[in-house]
Structures are given as structure tokens and as C-alpha cells.
Amino acid sequence: MSYLLWIIQIMFVPLVAPLGVGLINSLKARIQKRRGASLLQPYRNLWKLFYKDEVISRDASFIFRFAPFIAMGVTIIVGACLPIFTSTLSTPMSDLLAVVYTLALGTFFMALAGMDSGSAFGGSGSSREMTISAIVEASFISSILTVAFLSGTTNIAVMSAGLSPGSGNFLIPIVLAFAAFCIVLLAETSRYPFDNPDTHLELTMIHESMLLEFSGKRLALMEWAAANRLLIFSILAVNLFFPIGIAHDQAVLSVLLGISSTLLKVAIVYIVLAVLESTIAKYRFFRLPDLLLVAFVLNVVAIGLVL
Amino acid sequence: MQQLPELEVIGSALQDNVRRLFKGSLAIRQIDTGSDNATEQELAALTNAYYDIERFGIHFVPSPRHADMLLVTGPVTRNMAEALKRAYDATPHPKLVVAVGDDAIDGGIYKGSYAVLDGVSQVIPVDYQIAGDPPSPLVIMQSLLAILDGAKKAPKQKGQS
Amino acid sequence: MNQLYPDYLTQIANVTSDGSVHQFVIESAETTKTLRQLLESDDLTFKMIDATHDNHREFRLYYIFTDTKRHTVIVAVLPLLDTIEFATIANVLPAAGRYENKLCEMFGLHVTGRGPSQRMLLHENWPENLHPLRKDVKWDTRPEPAGGNYQFQDVSGEGIYEIPVGPIHAGIIEPGHFRFSVAGEEIVLLEPRLGYAHKGSEKLFEQLPFARQIILSEKIAGDTSFSYSLAYCQAVESLAGVLVTPEHGQARVLFSELERLANHFGDIGGIMLDAGFNFGGAGGARMRETILRLNDKLSGSRLLRGINTFGGVAIRLSRAQITDLRAELPLVEKDFEQVMSIAENTVTLLNRLKGTGVLTLDVAARFGMMGPVGRASGQDVDVRRDFPYAGYGTLPSTLVPVETSGDVYARFRVRVREVGVSFKIIDEVLSSMSSIVPIPSNKTIKLCRNSLGIGCTEGWRGEILCVVHTNAEGVVSRVAVRDPSFVNWQGVSEAAFGGVVPDFPLVNKSFGLSYSGNDT
Amino acid sequence: MMSALASPTMLIAAMALFGIGGVGAVLLRKSDRLANYWSSAFALFGSVTALVFAVSMLASGQTFVAQTTSDSFPLLSFALNIDRLAAFFLVTISIVTFFCSLYGIGYIKQYYGRYNIGYLGFLYNLFIVAMLLVVTSSNGIFFLIVWEIMSLASYFLVAYDRHDPENVKAGFLYLVMTHIGTAFILLAFILLYVHTGSFDFTVIQAAMPTVPAHIKDSVFLLALIGFGVKAGIIPLHIWLPAAHPAAPSHVSAIMSGVMIKTGIYMMIRLFLDVLQPAPLWWGIVVLVIAVASCVLGVLYALTEHDIKRLLAYHSIENIGIILLGVGSALVFSALGMSGLAVLALTAALFHTLNHAIFKSLLFLSAGSVIHATGTRNMEKYGGLIKLMPATGLFFLVGSIAISALPPLNGFFSEWLTFQALFQGIAQTDFYIKWLFIGVTAALALTSGLAVACFVKAFGVTFLARPRSQRAEKAHEASAVMIAGMAGLAVLCVAVGVGSSWIIAQLQTIAQGVLSAGDHATLVTVTSGHILSIAEGFATVSAPLLSLLLIAVPLVVWTITRFGINRSQRVTTGRTWDGGTDLTSRMEITSTGFARSIILIFRGLLKPSLQHSVEYEDAASRLIPRSRSVTLSVQDVYRRYLYRPVFIGFIHLSHWIKNGIQNGNINAYILYILVVLLVMLGLVGVW
Known part of the structure; x- marks a missing residue:
């Protein structure tokens, strides 16, 4: 049983993530009164890319060549550390800081890969990505820290087990920290209002401009990793702050309930994202730090309230 | 939304072909090599709510690195020839090149002019053509369908023996 | 006869009228003065400068204005006899500069009185001394690519770098090139370069x-x-x-x-x-x-x-x-x-x-x-x-x-x-x-x-x-x-x-x- | 065996080896090559000997005390006390000096014929000996003498490349600042002497209960300033970004890697050992300074495009992180939470070790780059990874380590520091809790910014295309230089993987310093090298993390390469450029990369942008002939702190005697001595 659970745990993020992207794109199309691509389109895109040749810039070094594997690998590692459907699968890898910094390692190499080909867009994309991720990191750590103090552990996989279900007193700090984490999610996954994942304007891109040079398998891995990242942050958002339905044992029924409740909750996050991205405009670049400051203040208040 | 019935028919046939040839995902990079902007407008219209080409598995991409198909419009001006060549080289195999519009096919009304090179095929190898000045979105979709119908197998990798 | 014409034309001889178009010829030496006179009238709006080339004769420049009050067009014609030089009016009328540049490039004229300009429509692949709108240049002439050089404005200063965009953009957009000189995200200079869609x-x-x-x-x-x-x-x-x-x-x-x-x-x-x-x-x-x-x-x-x-x-x-x-x-x-x-x-x-x-x-x-x-x-x-x-x-x-x-x-x-x-x-x-x-x-x-x-x-x-x-x-x-x-x-x-x-x-x-x- | 290695003879042998190296270099100065090989070889031997000695000391758990007094100078005694803390610093110093000396063999060659190599060898060995003595001495006067030797030797090393007037200026600034620091330290020791009757640390410690609180507080502040100057805390740091870049790179590596840590050593020695018990506010002051140093340090690093200045500012940042541990330890011990104090000090010590390793690695690889390109200006680099792959790889390792990214050593010490702060939030009461919340946020911000800064530093230096002809002609470093860097890079990985074991050892040292027993153990290492804090509040396994981070990307690579579409062809081509030519001006610059962050923190950094345009025709201003833009960041310390003080001094000196400012270095030193004497007089009255 445990092996089976581990297999589900490890495969969940990479297998489900493209579906999530398909869901968001489909919903956005609906809001624009279009039918949009099928939910499975992201899988087709990836599969197609795996079967294409690659053209790599002659200016690029091994960093460019290896970054996709690191970016993808990092999301698989982190994906396996999450409280996806149960709080019983714990590894020492699930440490809050280990997760945050492992994800940062992926960003580090992705930003370097953006600069590596020497295209002006890649460079400015890296600069923007690092600007945002540099100032968002403090909020990322502290919003999860709120829950960590409540549950008495920084191991995110088992955090939910430490939260007593009926602890109404903690609702306010949790909601505040959740709000802060939502801003972190948007920033870290290059969504609105930080970045426009659909844009075809090379001058406004953040994440996409680092990918302009990639092709074939490496592009597939980079896009897959981005989808994984979105799912990772969504799972963190729903299962750390609202671990309703998550299994605390390894019984078949509770595991099934855990999986379905997570899917449902993540779907809600994606729906909200789709609506958000259809109804607001992207922010000006230099207004984004204000948003991150809001997240930071929310966190400080939340942690202060916990203790 | 008022839909054309024929669009659905063309669309689903197109989708089948995209599945057959491109694993269900056809990425198009449009390149304007000196067109008058009419064809661009019609190509851009493919993504609007009427045609919504995305639902058939076809999407436009920002970089030739990501593309399976180059849609080239315009008679290829002298000033754009080099850029077109580079875009072609930047596109990984397998790739299709389609010249869209009369001007792109052979220079159209501009044929012979000092400032153009008389069509895309003078600069890079062209696989297919879509006629019209400009071809309407529906014509473009019909032509794409005809093109993909004609393509028996996934496009071969040129230069590979 | 001058009563037919508005005030600004009374000083000018040889006005020929053709429907709503009034034409007159100006002397090369008088160009700036006459045009300045015309511009002083509030009724006139500068429209464009055009030129023609006659295979046997000369170049003619047309300074075109409109009189919005009277709904008439005023055309000052400047024949260039045995010369390709004409004086700039851009220092009086900045809007004229771009037309002057274009005519110089396409007709091989030479403008005096201001600094050099970069080519707009013919890029460095086109020979310097070939001017398509001259009558003696065939419309289908296709010279060998020339190896010219286009010099973008250079912004000096430590840390300033350039972002080149286009001519092939990421969206479905016409071809054009933008050269940004930036300090991080801030644009310290934008130089658009066009001419990619020049089809003659x-x-x-x-x-x-x-x-x-x-x-x-x-x-x-x-x-x-x-x-x-x-x-x-x-x-x-x-x-x-x-x-x-x-x-x-x-x-x-x-x-x-x-x-x-x-x-x-x-x-x-x-x-x-x-x-x-x-x-x-x-x-x-x-x-x-x-x-x-x-x-x-x-x-x-x-x-x-x-x-x-x-x-x-x-x-x-x-x-x-x-x-x-x-x-x-x-x-x-x-x-x-x-x-x-x-x-x-x-x-x-x-x-x-x-x-x-x-x-x-x-x-x-x-x-x-x-x-x-x-x-x-x-x-x-x-x-x-x-x-x-x-x-x-x-x-x-x-x-x-x-x-x-x-x-x-x-x-x-x-x-x-x-x-x-x-x-x-x-x-x-x-x-x-x-x-x-x-x-x-x-x-x-x-x-x-x-x-x-x-x-x-x-x-x-x-x-x-x-x-x-x-x-x-x-x-x-x-x-x-x-x-x-x-x-x-x-x-x-x-x-x-x-x-x-x-x-x-x-x-x-x-x-x-x-x-x-x-x-x- | 172990006891033989741990015997004082080994230390004396190490000193002697350095001495032979130094003196021999002077004797061999006629031949650049011989002087270089001689001095470097003996520095290597000396480092190995010192390392073996210190490791054996740690392993055997011995303490070594030696004292000789002379009758003519009753206050001066050659007093050494090598406890675990001192031994730890000996280890740190000798590891760094070993690899720097190895690297130096190759690096020094560029000075052949231009400068006196014998002189360099002498100063270099003298510098190391002085550092070793600084961390082992236990007598105030003796300490000050070796401290001064260390400062002067490093001053001459900073000003060694004297053909560049910038270096001479930097050396002078360093000289002035370090002597201001020395003056404060001297004053602190004199104060202690007045109230305890001894310069000997053990005597002072024993007499501590009789020292009045305000004297202790004064000593704390004087020592904080005095040692803070050496450690480079903000705002006493101004010499550091000037002096470290000026020195030869292997010396920069030692200065940034270990010399500034002597300031940290003495703070730990005094605040957490000799002067204990300490009031709570000491810890708070240290924490505040630490926060300022780490946040501002990394922000200033972001503004730099001089690669060595950038690294120097990161030293300030990392000193801040180390002081976060020290400050937290002070706070915890004042609150009687000895377990937490041990945790915090362990974190500080671990980060000291790690910073010594990765910072010297970074300085050495920066040195190779400077050696290959002839400039420190990052805007002139680019694409170097293809021309100097080994150096590039080492700089990458250093960058990952200093950015605190797993699985390298920097991550684990920062992780431990975070744990100390988390426990500070969890276990203290209201006001202190808020302090720790703020400090945690500051550390998180710092580490985020550090990642950005090293993406910039590595990306601009090594990736894309060369931006200058010099960079195009760059060449890989020589074999010995590569060996020196490789050793440190391997250590970054090894210390990371073995962090749980090292942390366990360091915890023992920290317990020794704080005289806390084993019961105060918060860090436990369970089976499988899982590091666990506060009974499972946080757990991490370094070997597992390392294994996964290496294995999973490899598995992904294997599957994508061989599992799917094996016939895929990969070709190389031009970077997609939208159809234009890409020149070296179109790569993002160092300044450009960080500009957005600088603008976000404009309140602190005060950036400015100035346009100047010349027109072809001044009247119509239609066609510009040339444009230039100047970007800069204000130096707030010079402007608001040092310049007013300096101007005040000028006025004062004009008032005392016209013409006292004669620009002569000797005169300045004389002034400092005069000030010291005046202060001594004041102390006597006190």
C-alpha cells in the first residue's frame, strides 16, 4: 500500500499539472465567448514538442542545455514532498526551507538559461523574474511559517496533521497568511497581475521571454515544469491552509477522499485564476512591489497573531 | 454567437489532420515579410471568437523555435529577406512553410518591383500556398485543411537522409 | 485677379488655379522666405513635400498646403534646374524634415542646411547611388546586395544596453525594428527603424x-x-x-x-x-x-x-x-x-x-x-x-x-x-x-x-x-x-x-x- | 598519535614554516620565480601543519594554554589559549590559506617583473601567522600587537599593486579605518584593565562579576565598534569594498574569507565568553547591526559591476548573517535559554566556516577572470564559460553556495540560522518575538536578493557572448590555480553533504563557549544523517537532498534523451534575434539586470539617472550627435556620516592649528596616537 501511495505521490504533480493548464485556458476561452482548446491540449503540445528537433543557440553553454532537466527535476522532487492527499507521507525533504530553496534552485538555473543565449529578451526576462522572486521569497517563507507555528512543525507534508480541525481561533491568521500566499502564488508562477502567460508581446513577457530560445524536448520540459510549479503552489495553497478532506491515515477510502478533495480544491483555485486573468489587466511592473509589500504585511500580522 | 456550420465541418476535419500529423498540436509562427497588413488581420482573426482556431489544436507561437509551421505573408521585400531566412533556420524540424496570399506566392501585384523578391519561394523552400488577396479566415482554414489532407505523413525532416 | 486669392497669395506672382488647387513657382533662393510667409497665415496647414523627376528635364519639389477656411490646396513648386540641391525648411518647419529625407533618398536629391540623415526605406542592402524614383532607374532593377551599414544612435554610459525588437516580432504584427537603449527597464532612447515593408x-x-x-x-x-x-x-x-x-x-x-x-x-x-x-x-x-x-x-x-x-x-x-x-x-x-x-x-x-x-x-x-x-x-x-x-x-x-x-x-x-x-x-x-x-x-x-x-x-x-x-x-x-x-x-x-x-x-x-x- | 599531532610543537612548527617562507622569500627576492615558489610552498606546508594541529586539537578535545611573561614589560605576555573555538578558527583559516597559497603560485606570476615578489611572499606569510596568533592569543596587549601586525601586513598587501592609484587610495582608507578600530579596541582593553587589573582574558573573565555594568556596557560598545570595523559591519564597512578588491585576488580571498572573521571571533570571544553574563540589549544591538549589514550589504552588492567589489559587499552581507547567529545567541543566553543560544552560535560558526570556503572560492575564481581579462568591470565580461570552463564551473559552485541553494554548504548554515530565528519566534515572549519576526523576514529578503545578485554576477560574467575584445581573448587559469579553486569547490559540496556531521561537531564547540552542557542539545542527528531541530520542528537530510537533486535531473535527462524520440536531432544556430544582428551591446548588463531591484529600494539606495545630449545643431535640436546617460547610486555613508565627521575634524584642526592637514600618512597615524593618549588620560580619570 505504502509503495502504491508513494507512486501516486510522485506521479501526481507531473501527470495532473498539464490538465490544470488546460483547464485554465479552457475557462479563459469560455469567458471570452470562445470554446477554446480541449482540456487535454497541453498534453498534446508537450507530446508534440518531445518529437521535434531542437535548435540551440551557438552562444549558449551547458547551463542552457541542462537547465530544463534541473527545472523539471526540481518540480518533481518538490511535488513528491507535498501534502497532496495525505499527511502521512513524510520525508526530511518536505522541510519548508528545503522546499522553498529547492524551488529557488530551479528559478536560479532558469534565469541563467534565459541569459545564456545572449538574447536581449532572455536577459530582461531573467532580470524581471529574479527581481520578483527576490522580493517574494520572504513572503513565501513567512506565510507558510504561520501554519508551521500553528502545527508545531515545518515539515509541510505533515503540517496538516498538526492542525486541529476545529481550531476557530486560528482562522484569522490562517486567512491572512493564505491571502499573502495567494499573492506569492501569482508571483512565483508568473500569473496575473505579475505576468501574462498568454502574451505574444516579447517586451512585456517575464517567464515566457526566458523560453523564447528553447525548442523541442527542452521547451517541453520547461513548459511542463511551469505547469508543475503552478500545481505545486496551488496544492500548497489549498492543503496547507485548508487541509479539509486530506487523509490522516493510509486507508483506501481516506486516500480516495484525499485525492478527490485535493483535485476539487485545486480546480477551484484554477477557476479563480481563470476568472482573475479574464477580468483584470496586468499591473505595471513597478507597481508589483506594492502588492508584495501587502503580502509581507499580511504575513507579519498573521505570524504575530499566531503566538 | 452566430457560427458558420461549414466552419465546424472544416474545423473538425482539420483537427483530425492535426492529430494525425502533429500529435494534436500545430504551432504556427506568422512572419510578415512586407505584406500590406490585410493578410495579418485575417490571420489574427482566426483566433477570435468566431473562428477560434485554438479549439482545433492550432495556436500561434511567439518564437520560430516553438513553431511547426511558418505562415509567411507578403511578397518578401529586399529588406526582409535576410530576416526570413533566419527565421526559417531558427525553426526546428519538422517544419512546414506556407506562403499565404497572392503576394507571398509570387509577388502578386508587386512582382518584378525593385524592392521585392517575388514571393517566399525565392528565399526559402515553400511547401504549400494559400491564394487570395487576402484570403479570408475561412479560406485560410479550408486551405490548411486541404494542405494537411494532402500531407500523407508527418512532414519529413529535410536534409535528413 | 488677385482679389480671387487670399491675402497670403497676393504677394506671389504667376498663381495658376485649377479648380481648388492654386499653384505657383518659387525661386530656389526665395524658398525659405516664401514658405515662411505662407506659414505665417493661420489659414494654411502644411501637408507634405512631393517631388517629380522628368527624364529629360529637371526635378521639381512641391510644397503642399491646404487652406482649411477656403477648402483650397496651395502648391508651391520649386524647380531644381541643373542641381540636385535644395535648402531645408526643417529648421522653420520641423514637420518637413521627414519628407525632405525621403525625397533625398528616393530621388537622389541633396538637402542643404542641416545634418545628415539615415536612410529610411532603402536599407543597407541597396546601393547608395541608386535612387528608385528617378525616371532613369528601371522599376524592375535589382542590383546586387550592397554591404552598407546602418548606425543606430548610441547612448554611451556604463550599464546602458540595447534591446533590439523585430523586424519579426513575437505577435502577428507588421515588420519594423525598434532599438531601445535602456537603463534596466527605463527607456533612455527609442529609435524605430522602418522600411522593412518597402515594396516600391x-x-x-x-x-x-x-x-x-x-x-x-x-x-x-x-x-x-x-x-x-x-x-x-x-x-x-x-x-x-x-x-x-x-x-x-x-x-x-x-x-x-x-x-x-x-x-x-x-x-x-x-x-x-x-x-x-x-x-x-x-x-x-x-x-x-x-x-x-x-x-x-x-x-x-x-x-x-x-x-x-x-x-x-x-x-x-x-x-x-x-x-x-x-x-x-x-x-x-x-x-x-x-x-x-x-x-x-x-x-x-x-x-x-x-x-x-x-x-x-x-x-x-x-x-x-x-x-x-x-x-x-x-x-x-x-x-x-x-x-x-x-x-x-x-x-x-x-x-x-x-x-x-x-x-x-x-x-x-x-x-x-x-x-x-x-x-x-x-x-x-x-x-x-x-x-x-x-x-x-x-x-x-x-x-x-x-x-x-x-x-x-x-x-x-x-x-x-x-x-x-x-x-x-x-x-x-x-x-x-x-x-x-x-x-x-x-x-x-x-x-x-x-x-x-x-x-x-x-x-x-x-x-x-x-x-x-x-x-x- | 592524535596527542602528538595536537601538541604545541605542531603549532610552533606551523609558525616556523610560515616564518621560513616569509624570510626566505625576502632572501630570494632577486628571482621572482624562486621567491614565489619558496614562499608559496612554505605557506602550503604551514597551512597543512596548522590544519593538522587544529583538527587534532578538536578531535582530541584538548585545550592548550601557554604563557610567558617578561619582567621588563609586565603587562605584555606571550599568552596563547587554544580552546575548541580557537581551534575551529584555526581550521577555518588554514583551510582557506592552504587553497589560496596553492592558487597563489599561479596567480602571482602576473606580477613577475613588475613588483617585488619576495616582498609579497614575506607579507603574505606574515599576514597568515598574525591571523593564526590573533585567534589564539589570550592576552590583550599581545593580541593587539598581533592584531596590528595582521592589519599592517594586510594593508601593505592591499597597496601592493601600487601602480594603480585607486589601490593606494583604498589602502590608505583601510589603514585609517583599521586604526580607528584598533583605537577602540585598545580603549576597551584598557577599560577592562583598569577594572580587573589584567590584560589576560582568563583573569578578566574571572574578575567579571566585580566589573560595574556601565563599564561592561562601555567595553561592549567599544569592542563592537573596534571589531565591527574589521568585520565590516555597516556603517563601518566603507574600507572593505575598497580594500578587498585592491589586493591580489588570493589575498582578497583570505581577507574576505577569513581575516574579517577575526573580528567575528573576537566578538564571540568577548561577548559570549569573556564578558558573560551579558544584558539582553547587547544581543538586540548586534541583531540590529546584523540586519542592517545583511540587507544593505546585498543591496549594495546588487549595485556593483566591479566583480570584486560585488563580492566584498557580499562579505558584508554574510558577516551580517553570521552576526544574526551571534546576536541571537546573545539574546538567548541573556534570556537564560542556553539550548537556543547553542543553536544560534552553532549556526553562526557553521556559516563562518561556509562563508570562508565559498567566498574564498568566489574571490579566487574572480581572480582568474580578472587575470584572464585584465579588468574588474563585469560589463566587459561575457561568454567566459566557453573560454574558461573550469573557472566558470567553480564560480557557479560558489554562486550556488553563497545563494544558499541546496545542496551546497551555504544552504545548510542558512537553514540552521533560520531555525535559530524560528525558535526565537516560537519560544520568546511578545516583544522579543516581534524582533525575531523582523529579523527572519530580513534574512529571507537577503537570501532572495543574494540569489538575484549571483544570477547577475554569474550570468553577466560567464554566459552569452563576450562584451569586449579582452573577454574574447580570455584564457583558462593555470593548473595550480584550478587546483586551488577545485579544492574549495569540492569542500562546498562535501561540507554540504556532510553538514549534519559538521553541525554536530560545531554544536560541541558552541556548548564549550557558552559553558552549556549536553542537556542543551537542540540539534540532533538521527539515523540517515537527518538533522532534526527542537524535536522535529524542522528536519532535513543533507545526503538525501543532495542525492535527489543530482539523481532526479539525471533521470529526467535519461528518460527524455533515451526514452522518448531517440532519433531527435539537435543542431546549433544563431540566437533567435527577430531577424537582426545581435551585438555585444544587446546583452543585459550588470547594471541593467539589477536596476529594477535598485529602483524598488530607491528609498535606501537613492539611485539617479542623468541624460546629456549634444545636438548637431544647437538651435533646432533636431538631430542629436551624441547621447549619454549616467546611472549612479548615492554613497549615503560618506555623505551623511563620514563627510560631516571629516569636515568637523578639518574645522577642528584649523581651529587648533592651521595646516595640520598635511596629507602625510605618518601625521595621520600620529593624530591617532595623540587621540589615544588623550583617551587613556580620560580613562585614568574615570
């Missing part, structure tokens, strides 16, 4: 048979086919003395406004899309498509091609079609109002638009910016009102929307308000229109000899000029077209300066300029 159309006009010239005119800027062919037809009509019936004038108004509607919808949607407001972007694209389909139903052409002919429109409009149109347009208008009421209440959108990419009135006036771009910076100009054509004689001045803030939002608002005006105009036209019978194509049209005709229309981007010259045989010897973008491009750098790079696409979209039209 002006030379081609001299080559094509009469009937195909209209087709070519529709392809100067394909999104503005109708206004271009209208400008061209008007120029020819004035040369041939062809009159247009009021019904056909009305039909031309109808199609002009439909073209404006479609493109304004596209641009309004485009601005919202570039600000990342997807709902608005999709709405714009949808409404644009609706109009294009109406166009198709009315004329058989989505982009209104093949409609204009000399003397009117070449298509039939039945009563039923008109009734249908009157029923369908209000639905579009309602859709538009709904989209806009949501857009105008979306704070994040307004936040992006307001204060971004400001083009001051000072700069707009200096270069004579026109169309929605000019009007958003407080330039109160509109050919439909100032120099009426077709059936526009009755457009009241209140219907020309002018904003003063000069930012992206102002350019957005001007377009939104113009959409409203267009609906009004169309409604008015349709209410008095019963049916249209097409003008048969006239093969035997005769043009004045050694003359020039000017067509001027208000396209959706602004004023379109078409100048048609005839030779001694009464055959078209040169056609010059001037897209409003040719003028307005000068404003883009100004508006982008000091802004941040991610805002530039929005600024650029709000200008909504044509590459093909500029590069002609």
Missing part, C-alpha cells in the same frame, strides 16, 4: 495600367483599403473633372465609416489586450469580425476592396441590404457599449492606460500629428470636417472628439468616442439612402496634362494624402501617397521616452500605426 509602390504606380492602379492603392495599407482607394480616386477625379453624385458620396461615407469602425474596434480591443485585459481584447476582436462580415455581405469584400471607382462606387446596394444593415448595426453598438461600460469600470485597466506614454501637445503640434493620435494630444484636426469630401460636408465640429492628456488613455478614449460618432454618421447616411446603382467602370477617362490632383481623406489613422501627377500626354507620371503614420511615427519615440520597457507595447498599440503605409 510609388514606382509601381508609374508602371501599372490605369485600372490596376486602384488595386495597388488599396494595398498601400491593407487595413485601410477603402480610404486609400478613395483618396486615389479623388485625386484622379479632380484631374479628370469627374463629379460624384450625392448618393455615391453617401455610399463612400458609409464604407469609410464601416472601415473606421472595424479598425477602431480592433485597436480598442488591441489596447485592452496589450494591457492584459483579456475580456476587452476578445470583445474588440469579436466586434471587428462582426463589421468585417457586414462588409462582406454588403460588398463581397471583408476589407472593402474593389468598391471605389472613378466617379463613385462600383457595387450595388439594394434597399434590403440597407434595411438589414440598419437593423444589425444597433446590435453591434449595444455590444460595444456593454464591453466599454465594463472596461471603463475596470480599475486595473484604467490604471495601466492613464499617464502612460504621454505625447505632449507641443510635440504633437511640432510634427503636425494627426488622426486619433493628434487629437488625443489636443490637435483639433479632422479632414472630414476641415476639408470635407464625399458626403462629409455637413459634419459638425462637435463630432470631432479631442482629448488633451496625450496619454494612452486619451488615445483610447478618442477612438471610443469616434466609434460613437461613426455610428451616428452611418445612421444619418443610411436614413437617407434608398439604394445604390454601381458606376460602370470608365475606360475613357481623360486627365489634365502636366497637372496634379490631390486626394485627401480621413482614414482611421488620420489624414491620407494622395497626389497624382500627369505628364504632357495626360498620363499618370507619378503617384505620391502619404500615410498618417509617416508623420505619427515621429511621436512614438517621444511618447516612449522615460517610460518602462513593459509599457512600450501598450504605447505602440495606442498609436496603432501602419508599417506598410509608412514604407510605401
